Amino acid sequence: MSNRLATGNFPGAGALTATGKMFALGLDVIVGIFQRPFQTREFIDQCWFISRVCILPAALVSISFGSVISLQLGSLIRQFGAQSFSGAASTLAVIQQAAPVICALLVAGAGGSAICADLGARTIREEIDAMEVLGINPIQRLVVPRVLASILVSALLFGLVSIVGVAGGYYFNVVLQGVTPGAYVQGFSALSKPTDLLVGFVKAALFGLAAGIVAAFRGLNPAGGPKGVGDAVNQAVVITFILLFAINVIVTAVYLNLVPPTKF
Amino acid sequence: MAGVEVGIKNLSKSFGSSNIWSDVTLTLPAGEVSVLLGPSGTGKSVLLKSIIGLLKPEKGSIFIHDTDLVRCSESKLYEIRKLFGVLFQDGALFGSMNIFDNIAFPLREHTKKDEKEIADIVMEKLDLVGLGGAEDKLPGEISGGMKKRAGLARALVLDPEIILVDEPDSGLDPVRTAYLNQLIVDLNAQLDATILIVTHHLGTARSLPDNIGMLFRKNLVMFGPREVLLTSEEPVVQQFLQGRRIGPIGMSEEKDSAQMEAEMEELKKKGGAAESEESFIDPQLEVSEGVPERKAVQRRKDRVMQVLHTLPPKAQTAILEQLTEEDQERYGISRDQDRTELIEITRNNPPEDADPFGYQAMAEAEDNSMVEDSPAGEGEGEGDQAGSGDPDADAEARKAPPAPPESDEPLVGVPADEDAGGTVVLPQAGEHTKEGDEQSDESGAGSSDQQSQDQQDSSQQGSDQDRGDDPPTEQIQVVRDDSGQDQGGQDQGGQQQAQDQRTEQVAAAGAAGAAGAAAARSDDAETTGRHHWRGEDAGAPADQGGDQGVAGLVPMAARPAREDGGQQQGQSQQSQGQQQGQGQQGARSGRETERSGWAQPNAGQDAAPDPRGETTNDPPAEGGPGSPQQAPPGGESSGDVPRGREDDDSKLGGLRRMFRRSGS
Numbered sequence: 001m002s003n004r005l006a007t008g009n010f011p012g013a014g015a016l017t018a019t020g021k022m023f024a025l026g027l028d029v030i031v032g033i034f035q036r037p038f039q040t041r042e043f044i045d046q047c048w049f050i051s052r053v054c055i056l057p058a059a060l061v062s063i064s065f066g067s068v069i070s071l072q073l074g075s076l077i078r079q080f081g082a083q084s085f086s087g088a089a090s091t092l093a094v095i096q097q098a099a100p101v102i103c104a105l106l107v108a109g110a111g112g113s114a115i116c117a118d119l120g121a122r123t124i125r126e127e128i129d130a131m132e133v134l135g136i137n138p139i140q141r142l143v144v145p146r147v148l149a150s151i152l153v154s155a156l157l158f159g160l161v162s163i164v165g166v167a168g169g170y171y172f173n174v175v176l177q178g179v180t181p182g183a184y185v186q187g188f189s190a191l192s193k194p195t196d197l198l199v200g201f202v203k204a205a206l207f208g209l210a211a212g213i214v215a216a217f218r219g220l221n222p223a224g225g226p227k228g229v230g231d232a233v234n235q236a237v238v239i240t241f242i243l244l245f246a247i248n249v250i251v252t253a254v255y256l257n258l259v260p261p262t263k264f
Numbered sequence: 265m266a267g268v269e270v271g272i273k274n275l276s277k278s279f280g281s282s283n284i285w286s287d288v289t290l291t292l293p294a295g296e297v298s299v300l301l302g303p304s305g306t307g308k309s310v311l312l313k314s315i316i317g318l319l320k321p322e323k324g325s326i327f328i329h330d331t332d333l334v335r336c337s338e339s340k341l342y343e344i345r346k347l348f349g350v351l352f353q354d355g356a357l358f359g360s361m362n363i364f365d366n367i368a369f370p371l372r373e374h375t376k377k378d379e380k381e382i383a384d385i386v387m388e389k390l391d392l393v394g395l396g397g398a399e400d401k402l403p404g405e406i407s408g409g410m411k412k413r414a415g416l417a418r419a420l421v422l423d424p425e426i427i428l429v430d431e432p433d434s435g436l437d438p439v440r441t442a443y444l445n446q447l448i449v450d451l452n453a454q455l456d457a458t459i460l461i462v463t464h465h466l467g468t469a470r471s472l473p474d475n476i477g478m479l480f481r482k483n484l485v486m487f488g489p490r491e492v493l494l495t496s497e498e499p500v501v502q503q504f505l506q507g508r509r510i511g512p513i514g515m516s517e518e519k520d521s522a523q524m525e526a527e528m529e530e531l532k533k534k535g536g537a538a539e540s541e542e543s544f545i546d547p548q549l550e551v552s553e554g555v556p557e558r559k560a561v562q563r564r565k566d567r568v569m570q571v572l573h574t575l576p577p578k579a580q581t582a583i584l585e586q587l588t589e590e591d592q593e594r595y596g597i598s599r600d601q602d603r604t605e606l607i608e609i610t611r612n613n614p615p616e617d618a619d620p621f622g623y624q625a626m627a628e629a630e631d632n633s634m635v636e637d638s639p640a641g642e643g644e645g646e647g648d649q650a651g652s653g654d655p656d657a658d659a660e661a662r663k664a665p666p667a668p669p670e671s672d673e674p675l676v677g678v679p680a681d682e683d684a685g686g687t688v689v690l691p692q693a694g695e696h697t698k699e700g701d702e703q704s705d706e707s708g709a710g711s712s713d714q715q716s717q718d719q720q721d722s723s724q725q726g727s728d729q730d731r732g733d734d735p736p737t738e739q740i741q742v743v744r745d746d747s748g749q750d751q752g753g754q755d756q757g758g759q760q761q762a763q764d765q766r767t768e769q770v771a772a773a774g775a776a777g778a779a780g781a782a783a784a785r786s787d788d789a790e791t792t793g794r795h796h797w798r799g800e801d802a803g804a805p806a807d808q809g810g811d812q813g814v815a816g817l818v819p820m821a822a823r824p825a826r827e828d829g830g831q832q833q834g835q836s837q838q839s840q841g842q843q844q845g846q847g848q849q850g851a852r853s854g855r856e857t858e859r860s861g862w863a864q865p866n867a868g869q870d871a872a873p874d875p876r877g878e879t880t881n882d883p884p885a886e887g888g889p890g891s892p893q894q895a896p897p898g899g900e901s902s903g904d905v906p907r908g909r910e911d912d913d914s915k916l917g918g919l920r921r922m923f924r925r926s927g928s
Binding site for chain 2: 121122125126127129130131132133134135136137141
């Protein structure tokens, strides 16, 4: 874990090196997951920590997200006279796209930045070195629980965001736009399938993994000094966002090919 | 549990394109305390981190228990690291845990102890570092010094075999620093752990360690027993250990040569002000009461005595001076012998129990490696650096014109001992400004000059002791007369070793001491030793009145008494004859010989050896006579006034030559 990335002699070499190192860290983490003793306590602490910083913003964001989709879609769909499908549409949108992305943004922005700042501060204060010197692998001891926690919390958050998003859509469609509740609820299964829920969970977990690893990688390799940590956090969030949307595109494309959308 | 030896070989480390240091070779002897010095930014901490495997050097190897830390697997590395206790610069405590949990952390991670046991151990360590009562505080809530001590407690909690300490004394008040140093010594006694300390603190560096190393200009300048560094003539080392501005170390990494020259000029104008700050050896810290003795002390002595013949003369002297009577018995030496002989003895007859941890083998290996490591151009003279293997810095640091072997080096010597009833011969290369005249007269004198020399020595050495014992002037006169006759008897100096030797033997037979100056060779040793004895027996009285105590550093190789000179003119003439056959060099070589051959009896009483006093007295001696080539014959007095760099350099040159010989 050198503090400086080796620089190659062609443009973009640094970025490639960093990418490679991040990938290596990812592999280390996967190996570390199976090493004993598992840091249960640290894992639970981190789960609680990430949940704490994510739940409320996630809920708030998903309410507004669900309602925006509902409002837009509802007013649009009414013109076709297909209000009864508004429930199906908003559910599809929320579960397949909105919820995982909301999870991702929050896990990256709230959880990931916290992880990155924490590890970065420990690194510049030589705590990580000290830990290594005490014969403890900081990846196994610190990074693995954090990455697992961000995966778990992200997946669980997906459930929360889905429910809150759909509930928000329900409120706006049924209460404000006059869609009948029965039609709305019946529409849930019209376009969406249980596999949507499953892929939503998978996406959320992948986002959590990416957010955790990026945050850990940037946190363990700050440029030096407190400012380096600040920069690292910043970069971690931005990198995670970009990565998340890329993952989202790929997973969605794969999913749509594997499980074709319902035909009428 | 004994400490672990850490062997570092040819280590190089760079960050990107900037080289931090290269070719660092040293061995941290098991169970001893070593200190690593160096100006800021020379990579001391990087070396420390490399030793624990936090940084991967590009080249070289670090061996601990036969495992190469540079190349071993990650899991092996973590195993090895459990042997380490490391104190980082600011303690590196875990900010999220309180002090107690911080210190308990390694125990909880690595042991199956229950909380009760853990609490006991933690509280014990906390008390050890004086932090009892602070265990509930978070690292953010305590001061820097407390953090440091808490970090030390954490480093100690697993009873490590190797303790690495990064600047334990920065940001700590002097009193706490003293306590901390004492703590480290006591810990070493209790755990017998190998300890490496990186520091800037001169007090620590001077009083704490068994061994000292110094990093400068991307290289390890020196690493060796404390005596070697503390008496070193190496400008960098001297400058650092004395905290001067004058020297190769500048505000930025290096001084430019112009600035340095200007400084040297200034120094010369001042008449060698640097002398006043001659190196001295502080007494080493002792364990505090109630703590068991440090096993490392004896082991180290054994080890150092094994490699004694490879060390620079000053260091040899310092080491021999520090030997107690038991030590002398142990190593089968006595204060009556001169140094060359001593060195031979220690080299060939290690005490039977002297090698409990394979040190003998190690010493030999070290010895060999020294020879091997020395750049070809410099010969084995590098040996004194314990394999620093840094040709550039070395060469640069001591741009010494190779001095002829017969230069001022004291070749033979015996530590003065407290209760010395007999002779104590200490190397005394020095001269005084006041000696100047006499010395110029002495040029041709062999044995007889001895007397005047002795006198000078006594006056100079004993300055703080007893000056009343100087031989009367007439004696000197007599001596000088003799010397005239003896003149031819001088050997030609070390350029022609073989001749020297023969000469010496002749001289020895006649007890008319023309001793081969530079000849710190084994062959010569005995001869010179005998000289010395005879001198004692026959003519010592004059000197024996002298109550010089230990301070009696003496011209050595041949220490004929003036009577000898008188009685055995015939013999000296004989030797003269022989030497004429070999072609003499006249007065100059004679003077050289004489100088190198100072010896002085110690009629000494119980003056407790005060190493510091001694060594401080001795500088003029050591720095003294310039290489014969530089000093015009008879120009001694002028030679010693601006004594400065060249003298040191020439001395180094002589040293080097000497090593080449003894190594061969």
